[in-house]
Amino acid sequence: MAGARVWVRDSEEVWVGAEVVQDYKGNEVKVLLEGDRGEKTIVVKSDTELPPLRNPDILVGRDDLTSLSNLHEPAVLYNLKYRFLQEGNIYTYCGIVLVAINPYKELDIYGNEFIQFYSGCNRNRIDPHVYAIAEEAYSSMCKFEHNQSIIVTGESGAGKTVSAKYAMRYFATVGAGPGESDTQMEKKVLASNPIMEAIGNAKTIRNDNSSRFGKYIEIGFSKKNLIIGANMRTYLLEKSRVVFQAAQERNYHIFYQLCAAASEYKEFMLSNPDDFYYTSQGESPFVGGVDDADEFDETRKALQLIGVTESQQLMVFRILAAILHFGNVDFLEADNQESCKVSPDDISLSVVASLLGIDGEQMQRWLCNRKIVTVNETMIKPLTESQSIQARDALAKHIYAQTFDWIVGKINVALHTEATPHNFIGVLDIYGFEMFETNSFEQFCINYANEKLQQQFTQHVFKLEQDQYVEEGIVWSFIDFYDNQPCIALIEEKLGILDLLDEECKMPNGNDANWCQKLYAKHLEKSKHFAKPRMSRSAFVIHHFADDVQYETGGFLEKNRDMVIEDHLNILRASQFEFVAALFREDETPARTGKQSKNYNKPRTGRGSVRSMTGPPLQGAKKQHTQTVGSQFRSSLTRLMQTLNATIPHYIRCIKPNDEKAPFVFEPKRAVEQLRACGVLETIRISSAGYPSRWSYPEFFVRYRALLKPADIDKKNIRCSCENVLQNYIS
Numbered sequence: 001m002a003g004a005r006v007w008v009r010d011s012e013e014v015w016v017g018a019e020v021v022q023d024y025k026g027n028e029v030k031v032l033l034e035g036d037r038g039e040k041t042i043v044v045k046s047d048t049e050l051p052p053l054r055n056p057d058i059l060v061g062r063d064d065l066t067s068l069s070n071l072h073e074p075a076v077l078y079n080l081k082y083r084f085l086q087e088g089n090i091y092t093y094c095g096i097v098l099v100a101i102n103p104y105k106e107l108d109i110y111g112n113e114f115i116q117f118y119s120g121c122n123r124n125r126i127d128p129h130v131y132a133i134a135e136e137a138y139s140s141m142c143k144f145e146h147n148q149s150i151i152v153t154g155e156s157g158a159g160k161t162v163s164a165k166y167a168m169r170y171f172a173t174v175g176a177g178p179g180e181s182d183t184q185m186e187k188k189v190l191a192s193n194p195i196m197e198a199i200g201n202a203k204t205i206r207n208d209n210s211s212r213f214g215k216y217i218e219i220g221f222s223k224k225n226l227i228i229g230a231n232m233r234t235y236l237l238e239k240s241r242v243v244f245q246a247a248q249e250r251n252y253h254i255f256y257q258l259c260a261a262a263s264e265y266k267e268f269m270l271s272n273p274d275d276f277y278y279t280s281q282g283e284s285p286f287v288g289g290v291d292d293a294d295e296f297d298e299t300r301k302a303l304q305l306i307g308v309t310e311s312q313q314l315m316v317f318r319i320l321a322a323i324l325h326f327g328n329v330d331f332l333e334a335d336n337q338e339s340c341k342v343s344p345d346d347i348s349l350s351v352v353a354s355l356l357g358i359d360g361e362q363m364q365r366w367l368c369n370r371k372i373v374t375v376n377e378t379m380i381k382p383l384t385e386s387q388s389i390q391a392r393d394a395l396a397k398h399i400y401a402q403t404f405d406w407i408v409g410k411i412n413v414a415l416h417t418e419a420t421p422h423n424f425i426g427v428l429d430i431y432g433f434e435m436f437e438t439n440s441f442e443q444f445c446i447n448y449a450n451e452k453l454q455q456q457f458t459q460h461v462f463k464l465e466q467d468q469y470v471e472e473g474i475v476w477s478f479i480d481f482y483d484n485q486p487c488i489a490l491i492e493e494k495l496g497i498l499d500l501l502d503e504e505c506k507m508p509n510g511n512d513a514n515w516c517q518k519l520y521a522k523h524l525e526k527s528k529h530f531a532k533p534r535m536s537r538s539a540f541v542i543h544h545f546a547d548d549v550q551y552e553t554g555g556f557l558e559k560n561r562d563m564v565i566e567d568h569l570n571i572l573r574a575s576q577f578e579f580v581a582a583l584f585r586e587d588e589t590p591a592r593t594g595k596q597s598k599n600y601n602k603p604r605t606g607r608g609s610v611r612s613m614t615g616p617p618l619q620g621a622k623k624q625h626t627q628t629v630g631s632q633f634r635s636s637l638t639r640l641m642q643t644l645n646a647t648i649p650h651y652i653r654c655i656k657p658n659d660e661k662a663p664f665v666f667e668p669k670r671a672v673e674q675l676r677a678c679g680v681l682e683t684i685r686i687s688s689a690g691y692p693s694r695w696s697y698p699e700f701f702v703r704y705r706a707l708l709k710p711a712d713i714d715k716k717n718i719r720c721s722c723e724n725v726l727q728n729y730i731s
């Protein structure tokens with residue numbers, strides 16, 4: 001209808017406002033675009049393709065997207081943009097979800113006075129805020145004595161860790177008890193942050209302080225709702241970063257912190273990060289505004305607080321320093337290029353040997369050779385230079401991962417409480433959906449986790465919707481929502497992608513190419529979520545809920561096996577330092593529970609036992625008794641989902657509004673991609689598929705009272721007045 005205000009698709013802005021200038025005739029609508037963009041004729045094949053209607057100005061800037069009369073992608077995008085740019089509001093609700101847009105600017109909205117303000121307040125009465133969500137979780141726990149979780153997702157740099165930290169700070173404040181020991185516990189909970197950032201965060205091109213692992217922290221509360229303990233589970237540490245960094249990126253912060261304190265630890269023979277291969281590849285040793293020496297002081301203080309003694313700290317730093325020297329070990333290739341050796345006077349290797357207290361000659365030997373055990377004999381096979389480098393890097397990654405796990409275990413011991421918590425609130429800070437130019441095993445696992453979280457989310461939103469209709473006695477029909485179970489089944493069920501990958505890993509001559517062909521044979525044209533790219537025979541595509549992602553199969557098998565050579569481990573197990581030896585001993589203490597191990601210094605966190613090998617799989621007759629990375633991840637996700645499903649969930653979706661990290665700049669294209677990927681648009685779809693408008697009687701009355709004659713208004717019975725409006729104009 002002429003005069004109607006609508007939204008029209010735009011290649012740059014995603015949607016632009018327009019006014020219909022001529023009634024919809026035939027299959028065309030003529031509109032006048034806003035912002036001097038002129039007129040445009042839109043071809044409309046059916047009514048469903050009509051341009052979406054704009055909301056009246058009075059609704060613009062609402063703090064809950066689901067309260068908009070016209071509920072669709074352009075309305076959501078415009079409302080978020082308006083609040084962010086015009087009002088400086090970074091938080092908006094979308095039903096039960098809190099959308100948080102990264103302002104890239106320090107805001108004065110997180111101080112203690114804000115915590116006090118939000119404490120005890122109902123979220124519907126106050127501005128959206130991470131503290132409002134935290135309060136909702138806390139009060140729901142107190143009221144219903146039910147466990148809660150806060151699920152924070154978003155892409156790298158979107159603000160997940162910052163949000164999770166504020167949520168934890170909120171709990172630490174409202175859950176702090178009067179006694180000294182409670183105060184200590186709350187401090188310990190907060191101290192886990194700088195430690196985890198030092199060992200698990202790194203500078204990437206997307207984020208100067210990017211968490212390279214996922215984590216779920218459960219904060220335990222007593223019957224009186226005071227913090228009594230906590231526990232952390234970690235997911236998929238990016239181990240490859242220990243040995244490789246892309247341009248402009250860094251290794252884990254802790255390495256640079258240690259180098260900054262080189263003069264304090266002379267025996268570690270450390271110097272500038274540029275002197276070490278493992279810290280110099282990105283050619284970017286500094287992070288703007290960060291002093292690694294100061295950060296190191298923070299890390300040490302936090303370690304002290306959680307009970308890592310000075311001598312244990314020294315051992316941890318020794319091991320980390322050894323990793324840096326290990327990366328500088330050079331291999332001299334033989335003329336026939338079939339073998340190599342480490343020079344007997346390689347300084348780096350002798351420093352590694354002395355720092356780790358291990359036999360340097362043995363390490364030299366087994367870096368360049370491999371033992372192959374068959375039924376009848378044991379053979380020694382020389383390794384090529386590139387195989388030796390690979391073996392060195394695999395060991396460096398493994399040493400780091402074990403140290404990381406030891407520290408996580410130590411944090412868990414410190415946060416462990418003998419008393420069983422009455423309830424807990426879990427905070428999940430996990431990588432969002434990823435799609436790069438080249439996607440590999442890491443993206444595959446991350447996107448698999450996001451499929452699971454998305455399923456949990458849609459099922460929960462859907463159930464809430466249903467519950468509300470039942471509670472209000474509203475007649476409704478089944479809403480058809482997107483169910484991603486077939487996609488999850490493709491990945492995790494029998495003969496699915498992970499299963500076939502594990503099968504291939506067990507084959508003596510298993511390789512990426514064979515696995516890829518098996519995937520095609522099994523799933524092509526059989527699973528609607530699986531496809532083969534037209535131009536490739538070594539990649540596959542998964543139609544994820546967020547987008548189609550092409551995965552390159554090269555490297556999947558190796559990453560899934562994640563093998564360490566048994567002889568290397570034996571050398572480490574024979575270390576003169578019990579700390580080092582214990583770190584690599586196999587014992588089957590349960591996963592990341594924080595329970596103290598019998599081992600004197602070793603709070604195991606159970607990455608699962610080490611996968612080691614003495615030769616290629618099966619050729620070396622050692623039994624493969626441990627799980628692959630893929631199946632470990634599948635099990636840990638199953639456990640996570642069981643935990644989440646047994647809690648009342650609260651969701652925070654973080655949005656990165658621009659790639660330049662510019663304060664208060666909103667790029668609609670980037671925002672809309674993320675809104676789709678994190679399920680906000682799906683929530684909108686579920687809301688609008690049911691009853692899209694949710695107004696309370698007083699809200700409706702204020703909005704539409706102008707339509708009523710004075711006789712139809714009954715101020716004592718607002719509901720009746722509202723019904724009069726509808727009877728007069730709708731029925």
Ligand SMILES: Nc1ncnc2c1ncn2[C@@H]1O[C@H](COP(=O)(O)OP(=O)(O)OP(=O)(O)O)[C@@H](O)[C@H]1O
Nearest residue numbers: 102104105106156157158159160161162207210211
């Ligand atoms: N609420 C906020 N206020 C001010 N700045 C913020 C806020 N949230 C995020 N930032 C800025 O954005 C940066 C990136 O945030 P954060 O590290 O939380 O992202 P992330 O989603 O956890 O990323 P990654 O997945 O890479 O770890 C922060 O270092 C900070 O500079």
